[in-house]
Amino acid sequence: MQKFIKIHSSDNVAVALEPLTAHSELILPSGTLLLTEDIPQGHKFALCNLPEGAPVIKYGAQIGTATKEIPTGSWVHTHNIHTNLDQLLTYTYDRQATPLPSSADRTFQGYRRANGKVGIRNGIWIIPTVGCVNNVASAIERQAQSLISGSVEEILAFSHPYGCSQMGDDQEHTRKILADLINHPNAGAVLVLGLGCENSNIDVLKSYIGNYDENRVRFLVAQDCENEIEEALNIIQELVDYASQFHREPISCRELVIGMKCGGSDGLSGITANPVVGAFSDMLISKGGTTILTEVPEMFGAETLLMNRCETEELFNQTVCLINNFKNYFKEHGQTIYENPSPGNKKGGISTLEDKSLGCTQKSGHAPVRGVLAYGEPVSRRGLNLLSAPGNDLVASTALAASGAHIVLFTTGRGTPFASPVPTMKISSNSALYQKKSNWIDFNCGAMVEDSSLEELAAQLFDYVIRIASGEKVKSEAAGFHDMAIFKQGVTL
Known part of the structure; x- marks a missing residue:
């Protein structure tokens, strides 16, 4: 087993692939190197003497600067190097984009959705619009497990603390992420569970979701229900029936x-x-x-x-x-x-x-x-x-x-x-x-x-x-x- 690695030919540090002990002799192409101290696995040691201010090179690039002299064979870490990163930089485009050669196709067994998208799971997802209904969503998830049948693999609720009392980008982020998850093809069908008075309520969220299959995506406003859990379970049964039409096929x-x-x-x-x-x-x-x-x-x-x-x-x-x-x-x-x-x-x-x-x-x-x-x-x-x-x-x-x-x-x-x-x-x-x-x-x-x-x-x-x-x-x-x-x-x- 190799004990250490010099990642790039221009590196002036190497990485221990196993714990190395002080006074060990390591064989390098240029000769032997004597470690001056213990080097833990994954840590760096100096391949040559690094004066204070010298660049520390790993992966063929500078990872920092020596804050004091680092003798050959010494441990190189936070105690003797420091980052060079600071503020905004000006960049110049030096195009090195080389297309990869194509290779033979492979297939997997996935689910082809009605809109042409592909999923690798066939779940029923419960997406709350607001954190206020998280516990309700979790209760629905627990009670709905007995409804799993056919090709439906899971019923999951995704809790989060947002959807109300938000402004600006925060509110936009919540709406976009919830809409993305509602549209995700790993979900065979989705129940969107709202409270009714939140900023990111169902009517608002629909514009972020875009066009959707009314059989696949269903909505429930808890404040409009006498028993939201009972109504949700009835909807989930219908969603299970819908999602059960999908079966794995080569893709x-x-x-x-x-x-x-x-x-x-x-x-x-x-x-x-x-x-x-x-x-x-x-x-x-x-x-x-x-x-x-x-x-x-x-x-x-x-x-x-x-x-x-x-x-x-x-x-x-x-x-x-x-x-x-x-x-x-x-x-x-x-x-x-x-x-x-x-x-x-x-x-x-x-x-x-x-x-x-x-x-x-x-x-x-x-x-x-x-x-x-x-x-x-x-x-x-x-x-x-x-x-x-x-x-x-x-x-x-x-x-x-x-x-x-x-x-x-x-x-x-x-x-x-x-x-x-x-x-x-x-x-x-x-x-x-x-x-x-x-x-x-x-x-x-x-x-x-x-x-x-x-x-x-x-x-x-x-x-x-x-x-x-x-x-x-x-x-x-x-x-x-x-x-x-x-x-x-x-x-x-």
């Missing part, structure tokens, strides 16, 4: 939309799990499919790599706005743009936001950027898309689902049990996590530093995604978890 991978997200990252995330997801993304796109990359604040420091892969200058300009709008959001709230990585990230070996971002963007693979989406905007172009959303796991994963992702691939070095409105596959960056939290983790990329190649793991991941799209449940689904969270920025009345 081309061209129809698959996969969201990509990372959280609880460690020093191996950018070496194992994220590159494997990137290779998966390239494979799916080569077959005509679609992937979506989000968490904009975790593009800071690596954004030019994505900008230069934009197919057109218009997309480049949209990506510049994507980045700078988020930086301005931070500044408007009096926050620094580099208030990242998290404590868990640092413990896992990530030292600066550039370090985190360069690892994070590995999930995008090598495909050209073909779309840039606003928060709540449905995906419309096949290929790689960038989505405006924050780094928060629940908010970003919900945003991916709302933009049309059938599945979210979630890479992690530390683990998390959460879910999102669509199947959320947990992919570990290290084998220790996979072995410890087998009830959370669906796929292990830690094998990449043991006995498997990136190409082998990407092929295995692709096969697994096909199985999930065809009905196999991920661990969070099997546990009964389903979450959603909406991006909040402003005033609550």
